[in-house]
Amino acid sequence: MTKTETPRTGGALAGLARFCYRRRRLVLLAWIAGVLAVAFAGFGYGAPPDNDFSGGDSGSAKAQALIEKHFPERQGDTLTLAIKAEKGIDDPAVRRKVEKTIAALDASPVTGPVVSPYQDESLVTKDRRIARTTVPLSDREVAKADVKPLVDEVKDASDGTVVLALGGYMAEKAETPPQGPAEGVGILAAAVILFIAFGSLVAMGLPIATALLAIAGGLALTKLVGHLAPAPDFTLVFGAMIGLGVGIDYALFIVTRYKDDLRDGEEPEGAVAGAVGTAGRAVLFAGTTVVIALMGLLVMGQRLMTGLAVATSITVLITMIAAVTLLPALLGFTGYKINSLRLPRRRSRAGRPADAPARERRTPAERWAGVVQRRPLTAAVLAGAILLLLAAPTLSMRLGQPDASVQPRDRSSYVSHEILAEGFGPGYGAPLIFAAEIGSRDADVRPVVEAVGGTEGIAHTTPPRISEDGRAATFMAFPTTGYQDEATADLVHELRDDVLPRAPGGEAFLLGGPNAGTIDAAEESGSRLPLMIAVVIAMSMVLLIALVRSVTIALQAAVVNLLSIGAAYGVVVAVVQWGWLGPALGFPAAMPVTTWVPMMMFPVLFGLSMDYQVFLISRVREEYERTGDTRAAVARGLARTAKVITAAAAIMIAVFTTSLLGPDIAVKQGGLGMVVAVFIDATVVRMVLVPAVMELCGKANWWFPGRPATRTAEPPKVRVYQPN
Missing domain, CATH: 3.30.70 (Alpha-Beta Plaits)
Structure with missing residues (x-):
């Protein structure tokens, strides 16, 4: 950033913000009309989910292709009726119950002929206490809504004499309840956090309104794109979590900067332009990093992972656009009333408000930065040791897919x-x-x-x-x-x-x-995961170098982000695979980590970690350009971003924690990993490891090929920001 004493014009982004501010009614109406049109098309005519992870050149894929070619009669989904009677299935009361249930299944319009275990001895155990039979489904496109009545009917037929249960993939899907109010809980939690952070209902509502409108459009658009890039059924849940988290966070950073500039004497229009020209620029870089990281899934070569990456990237992209267009328009409606409907603030002993400008007093974050900077090597070693200890279980990670054995016990x-x-x-x-x-x-x-x-x-x-x-x-x-x-x-x-x-x-x-x-899928994923990690890191580093113009900081970001993601992987393995606290967190039994979870976690978490790195380092960079003092820049940058990064992380944690309230075991695993990663990133990494490493590197933080080793800062008379 450079300074000037003239009113800021701010470049293209600030110009866009001014346009949206001045044409706020037009921009708002265009967004509402656009989202309604896309929602009508997407949710009305979008592609159905595709959960077929088969395909490729593996041995199992080739075997499946051969069977489909030569044994077409074996295609289609099936259910399995399991029967258990302590008195034996030949007990008259048990037999009546079993035959009645089989007749009901056989008469269903969505099933084929059902063979009674009384007609085939191979379907009954030698002690005749347990029996089974296959229930073929008549159509490969049978919906889970068609299967749910069958599951309920069989479950209701059980009594003290016999236990009957339907199993199979479609039975599992039919019994899995919808996500329910989980996203609503996340939104409510985000609203509470924003209200605490901003102290104003108006300021609280802007990030949420911006994110919700963007997510509605993004999710509807992903349904349409599903015709070109099929995605699994958990895509909407995952996309909603990611979109809600980043959407609120991006708006939060811009609104915070807007409030700072108003407090420093700017007019509303100038504050909007300044906020979008600075924080908005960081938002675009951060969001682009998330999109690039997600698109790294393409190197996995798996069709549905490609669909998942494209769909989630679209949602993130729409939230980015909303942050720099829709949000400036909404800020135009609020103007100076951004702090309306606020919480009563305590006053300091000197009589000034507790939220007085940070430059008038040292904040707790600034004092904490001083503590870390006095013992940087100790802080870096301790933080690194904690992350490595948490990451250790990753070495024993096994990949798989959930099956009936890990479902809730009442299913x-x-x-x-x-x-x-x-x-x-x-x-x-x-x-x-x-x-x-x-x-x-x-x-x-x-x-x-x-x-x-x-x-x-x-x-x-x-x-x-x-x-x-x-x-x-x-x-x-x-x-x-x-x-x-x-x-x-x-x-x-x-x-x-x-x-x-x-x-x-x-x-x-x-x-x-x-x-x-x-x-086969687990081994293929494991073999390609290092390539995806390398691609994501390389592309993200190039982007960060372009933003902060420092090779050293880009390398630091890559290393610390890898450490925090490794720690998240380790916690997931300990909880999911080892069973530590598993039942308390909604995992009924120890199980391998779902194959797609580490694949999806890495790009999402690396992108989100880069978000916080971008916002922190951008502010540190501004302070360094102003003072030329790395130690002071780190302390001031941390002080000016600690509150907003903490609020952003708390929102992410609240949103991702809601996945643990849902029914999908795999989504729970991904949500758990992201909760842990965001918490670690906002505490151990941003508050300890990053300032410690930057203190150790000193002037080397700003090394860039061709840049002079030192510089002389000349503080401006008026603090105004412009993109270079």
Whole structure:
């Protein structure tokens, strides 16, 4: 930033802010009309969610493609009816109940023929206490609203004589309640935090109004873009969380700067132009960093992750645009009334308001910065040790997908899983499907089936089936361990690497199924994650260098952000995978971290961490340009941003914490990681590690190729900001 004694014009951003201020009615009407039009189109004609994570070149994807080609009759979703009766299923009262339930399922318009376990002995355990049967769904596009009545009917049929439960993917989806009031709780919490920070209902309402209007347009637009880039069903929930957090934060930074400039004697229009020209510039850089980080997901090469990245980036982009166009218009309506409907403020002993200009007194944040700067090496080592300790569990991270075994204990899908695991083994819910193309119907695949069946860890295999065209064969094997067990993943590798290659004809067989698909997706994600991290860091550093014109600060940002994200990963592993405090936080059982969670967490958290870095360093840079003193610039920059960064972090934490109130296990994991990361970033990183490292680096903080090593500052008579 440079200074001048003339009234600020502020460049393109300030000019845009002045236009929106002067044409505020037109801008507001354009936003409302635009959002309504996009909402009508998006929510009325947007693309449905796509939860098919299959595809690619993995062994499971190839096996699935082969099965779809040669066994079309096996396509479509199915449900599994689990039956448990302590007196045995042949008890007359139990049999009447079971047959009545099967008849009701068979008569449903969304199911196919249902085979009674009384007609097939293979569906009943030897002690005849537990039985099962498959309920095929008649249409692959059956909605969960069609399945929910079936789940409820089966659950209601249970009584003291028999327990009946429906399981399967569609049963899990049907039982999963909507997100409910979680976002509303987040908005309410954000409003309380803003009211405390600003002390004014008017100032509180502006960031929330700006964010909500932007999110409505952004989410509707993502539905439309879904026709080009399909995304999973949790995209809207995730996009709403990210959009709400960054939308309120971006508006918060601009409103705070506007209030500061009004307090320093600016007219409302000049204050709007100055706020957008300074804080708004930082908002655009910060938001662009988030978008760039999200687009780093494209290197993962996974279709639905690409859709998720595009959809979330659109929401962030709309919130950025709203912050520099809609918000200046709203500020034009408030003018000097920004502090209306305010809290009563205490007065200091000297008689001045407690919120008097910071330059008149040293704030707690400035005093804290002095403490850190007096012992910078100690502070940096302690902060780094805390982050590394929290990050340590990351080394044991396992990736997977939630299944019925980790659902809430009152769900029908979980009850079904428990019954089937008791009666048919824990591996019943983790079938391995083998498929191969063969030369003719007479091809002998029994050696392969026998080799697989004789492998340690395999409970039993099914007889091989030949396709109608006689060109493919398939069979299933059930492991002795469950879907979430690490031993099951080891078994898949053993079968692929050792058993199939050694069996006669085994090299032609592909190993697939949902369990193998999850393992393949986890390994593919793990192999590509370092590339995504490198791309995101490199692009974000280039952007930060362009903003602050310092290579050193960009490197510092990359390192400290990696440390804070690593700490968040470690906490997620400890809670989700190790089970520490898991039930208290809404995780019914220990489980691997959901495959997409670390992929999505990194770009989002790296972008959000860069947000705080941009806002802090931008202010430090301004102070350094004014004084030429790095130590004073860090202390003053921290003092002038501590309150707003704390409020912004509290809002993010409040918004992301609401994910723990929702029903989606994977979204809960992502929300937990982001809560931890934002908390660490706003406390350990911004309040301790960053000022300590900047103090240690001294003048080297501002190193940039071609820049002179020292400079002489000449403080201006009037503090006015202009972009270079």
